[in-house]
Amino acid sequence: MPRPSCGRVMLVLAQLITFICMIGTFLLLAAALKLPAALATAGAATVGLAVSGNIGSLYHLIEGAFGYFDVILIIAMAMVFMAALEAAGILEEISYRITRRLGDKPLLLSLASMLLVMLPGMLTGSSTAAAMTTGRFVLPVLVGAGIAPARAGAFVALGSIIGMIAPPVNVPVMIIGSGIDMPYVGFDLPLLFLALPAAVAVSIWAAAGAKKDRPGKKPGAGSAPFVPASDVERISGIKVFIPILALVVMMFAVRLSNGSIPDPGIPFMFAVGALLAMVCGRRIKLWDTVVRGIGMAMPVMGVLVGAGMFVQVMTLTGVRGLLVTSALDIPRAWIFVAAAVALPVFGAISAYASSSVMGVPILLALLGNNEIVTAAALSMLASIGDLLPPIAIVPSLISQSSGEGTDYRSALLRQATVPILLLVLWAFAVLKWAPAIGKLL
Amino acid sequence: MTYFKLATASWLTPLYLLMLAVTVVAVAVNILREEKLSAQIVGGMVLIPLVLRLLLVK
Numbered sequence: 001m002p003r004p005s006c007g008r009v010m011l012v013l014a015q016l017i018t019f020i021c022m023i024g025t026f027l028l029l030a031a032a033l034k035l036p037a038a039l040a041t042a043g044a045a046t047v048g049l050a051v052s053g054n055i056g057s058l059y060h061l062i063e064g065a066f067g068y069f070d071v072i073l074i075i076a077m078a079m080v081f082m083a084a085l086e087a088a089g090i091l092e093e094i095s096y097r098i099t100r101r102l103g104d105k106p107l108l109l110s111l112a113s114m115l116l117v118m119l120p121g122m123l124t125g126s127s128t129a130a131a132m133t134t135g136r137f138v139l140p141v142l143v144g145a146g147i148a149p150a151r152a153g154a155f156v157a158l159g160s161i162i163g164m165i166a167p168p169v170n171v172p173v174m175i176i177g178s179g180i181d182m183p184y185v186g187f188d189l190p191l192l193f194l195a196l197p198a199a200v201a202v203s204i205w206a207a208a209g210a211k212k213d214r215p216g217k218k219p220g221a222g223s224a225p226f227v228p229a230s231d232v233e234r235i236s237g238i239k240v241f242i243p244i245l246a247l248v249v250m251m252f253a254v255r256l257s258n259g260s261i262p263d264p265g266i267p268f269m270f271a272v273g274a275l276l277a278m279v280c281g282r283r284i285k286l287w288d289t290v291v292r293g294i295g296m297a298m299p300v301m302g303v304l305v306g307a308g309m310f311v312q313v314m315t316l317t318g319v320r321g322l323l324v325t326s327a328l329d330i331p332r333a334w335i336f337v338a339a340a341v342a343l344p345v346f347g348a349i350s351a352y353a354s355s356s357v358m359g360v361p362i363l364l365a366l367l368g369n370n371e372i373v374t375a376a377a378l379s380m381l382a383s384i385g386d387l388l389p390p391i392a393i394v395p396s397l398i399s400q401s402s403g404e405g406t407d408y409r410s411a412l413l414r415q416a417t418v419p420i421l422l423l424v425l426w427a428f429a430v431l432k433w434a435p436a437i438g439k440l441l
Numbered sequence: 442m443t444y445f446k447l448a449t450a451s452w453l454t455p456l457y458l459l460m461l462a463v464t465v466v467a468v469a470v471n472i473l474r475e476e477k478l479s480a481q482i483v484g485g486m487v488l489i490p491l492v493l494r495l496l497l498v499k
Contacts, residue, residue: 038483065490066499072490073457076464264453271460294467295474302483305490 014052015322022048022310022319030349037350038302045309052317064312068304068352071125071174075304076297077270078124078169082133083293084274085243088281091116093235095137099144106210109145110203113138114159118199121163123247123270125171126300127351127386130160131397139402146210149404150411155206157387157394157412158419162202164351165380166195168251169266172355172379175307179360182371188255189441190376194430198423205419235281243277300352307353314357323357327365335365339381340428347385348392354382366431370438377431380423387420389413447497461495 025047030040045064049055085091094116102109117138121130135156142152164170167188174184250269253261274293278284314320330338339362347354359378366374386394392413399409430437448458468491472484493499 036479036483038486039479042486062489062493062499065486066494069490069494072487073460073464077460265457267460268453268456290463291467291470294464295471298468298471298480298484298487301487305486 011318012322015318018048018052018317019314019319019322021051022313026310026349026353036299036302037353038299038306041303041306041310041350041353045306045313048310048313048317048319052313054313054316057316060312060316061309064309065305067308067311068175068178071171072301072304073267074169074270075124075126075171075300076294077267077274078120078126079129079297079300080290080293081243081247081270081274081277082120082124082129083289083296084277084284085281086133087284087289087292088277089235090240090243090277090281091134091137093240093281095134095141096234097240099141103145106145106147107204107207110142110147110155110206110210111200113142113155113206114162114199114203117156117159118163118166118195119244121160122166123169125164125169125174126297127160127164127383127394128300128397129296130163131156131394132296132401135160135398136401139398142206142210147206148209148415149402150408150415151206151209153395153398153402153404153408153412154416154419155202156398157416158202158423159199160394161383161386161423162195162199164383164386165191165376166199167191170376170379172351172359172382173375175352175355176359176363176375176378179311179356180363180371182375186372187376190373190437191379193437193441194376194380194427198426201422202419239280242280243273246276247273303350303352307350307356310353311356320361323361324364327361330365332366335362336428336432338362339378339431340424343378343381344384344388344424347382348388349385351382351385354385355379358382366434369431370434373434373438373441374431377427377434380427380430384420384423384427387413387416444497458495461491465491465495 022044026040026044029035029043030037035043042061045061049057049060054060098109098112098116102112116134117130119130120133121127139152139156142155143149147155170187170191173187173191177184247269250272251266254263274289278286278289311320314323327335339358342358343354343362346358355378359375359382363371363375363378386392392409395409395412395416399412402408448454465488468484468488472481472488475481475484
């Protein structure tokens with residue numbers, strides 16, 4: 001067996017030192033100094049440039065900032081759409097109708113609530129969007145239906161993550177796909193296969209909790225603390241569904257037309273949906289809504305800019321190649337285990353960064369394992385990181401918006417522990433049997 | 442003149458540039474309203490690719 005040359009060993013050592021410095025800086029900034037994940041990734045990229053002796057090539061940071069530009073624009077417009085739905089009272093109206101119709105049927109209520117929580121995540125690919133919009137409306141509805149606050153919070157957190165994974169928009173898959181030049185095509189069924197059973201299982205878990213938490217009390221009967229809009233503020237008829245329906249029709253029409261309808265792009269569809277929301281709901285201030293939507297999107301857009309810089313520097317310094325070759329050297333059976341552990345753990349800092357840094361090498365190591373189903377499963381593992389400490393971004397947001405106090409986040413995380421483990425197992429199973437699942441779909 | 446040619450390359454390009462311009466202004470407004478320095482820096486980071494693409498520099 002030929003021995004590696006001294007130069008080769010030195011090169012690998014230099015790449016390893018660069019990688020350790022980048023990860024160390026990232027952890028220091030994100031976990032110890034509690035800086036936003038966007039700054040942590042950008043800071044780690046800058047340190048990587050310095051350590052590798054490329055500090056003069058700062059233009060690589062600008063180059064990297066464009067890495068996820070398409071996704072940034074999708075998230076910006078999707079958040080404007082969600083802000084328009086919220087400001088126009090459409091989300092509130094849909095929540096009210098669900099409560100009124102299904103308040104005394106816990107299973108149906110939790111299934112409908114799950115769909116409502118998932119919707120923003122499905123449309124924006126961001127779990128924080130779901131937690132910050134429909135999650136806020138659904139939480140009191142569930143508590144009113146007899147579900148303990150911690151379990152209701154866990155339900156919203158899990159629903160936000162499942163929505164992030166579900167089609168039509170899954171940002172982690174887009175990030176992983178862009179790493180190996182795989183277009184975002186053909187992912188709808190695999191993502192649905194991953195998300196649907198998880199959504200149903202979590203809904204059943206929540207509904208079972210409703211019966212257990214308040215024995216003898218008819219769940220939801222007249223106890224919902226959710227305050228419905230007054231009659232003056234109510235939106236009548238099917239008008240309330242028009243913006244969401246229009247968006248779904250546009251998305252499906254383009255996909256099913258086989259090119260006969262020109263594809264205007266997802267950001268354009270969201271922009272049209274936002275304009276429709278402004279017409280179909282209560283009168284709103286257009287510019288204020290746009291500013292609010294972009295304000296909600298800014299942390300996520302920042303993470304994507306930072307992740308782009310991080311990946312650019314990793315590519316420039318050869319660290320990315322080192323990760324890929326190292327991943328290829330791991331015995332195949334262990335790659336699945338490594339994916340199930342590394343992606344959620346790294347995702348605890350940022351699901352998007354985890355998709356990019358860990359997802360791409362693991363997908364490359366699993367080439368031939370049905371890449372589409374594999375990428376979908378990897379996206380689920382990375383997304384689960386949004387639920388995990390130290391940052392636990394989604395539980396933290398739910399805790400903040402519920403106003404239940406500091407212990408609420410810990411209680412929520414304790415409730416969500418078993419479902420999170422089951423979600424990881426589910427993603428692991430799909431990853432392991434991706435070729436067979438790919439044939440089924 | 443070159444900018445105008447590029448900006449009207451297809452029927453969608455001006456629409457996307459308009460969306461981009463709105464986003465750039467909205468990000469700038471959010472930066473000015475934001476009180477935390479770290480959030481302002483994040484906003485500045487986000488502005489870099491948006492402005493460069495709006496100017497069709499890259």
